[in-house]
Amino acid sequence: MSLIKKFDTLVEKILEGEYDIQETEKDEDLDEMSVTGNVAGYQTPYAFSGKTKKDKKKRKKNATASTGYKVVGEKKISHGDVLREIYGLNYNKYKKDESLNAKQKVNGAIREVSKRLLQIERIVNRNIKLKTEAGVDGTQYWKSTRKNLGKISERMNRISARLRNLSS
Secondary structure (H helix, E strand, O other): OOHHHHHHHHHHHHHHOOOOHHHHHHHOOOOOOOOOOOOOOOOOOOOOOOOOHHHHHHHHHHHHHHHOOOOOOOOOOOHHHHHHHHHOOOHHHHHHOOOOOHHHHHHHHHHHHHHHHHHHHHHHHHHHHHHHHHOOOHHHOOHHHHHHHHHHHHHHHHHHHHHHHHHO
8 A cells, every 4th residue: 555545535534534643652662762851951042153243252251151251352472472482582581580590591491402312313314315315315315405404514513513613
């Protein structure tokens, strides 16, 4: 029997009063059941909201009202600030830092130079091995690579002289 015929037969029985809907619902077993009925929804209002001013205001209001924290803007950091922070290029702050005395600073700096030279040495050794295994010769370097190797060599000579000065 096709679905349309079943539907027509069911409608006729309902109209004639031969079919009791409530009784049928009690007798039928469930084929499927959902077990997520009592799970609370995600507590992320406005998580997928747009970028409009209205949406931003709603997110800010919700963030401050529900958490008690204050929303602050992002600090604008310049590239120079990042480099100074990473590499410690600000000598005055380094010198005035009272957490370590001068002797501790010098010894710590030498330890740090040693660690970084070990990292550089590992990089160089890996690439020498790769160069040998892959059969790459100096003629296959880019122009900028040859120029950078020359500059690195010069810097290493200057650093070597400064290290000799530091050790005396």
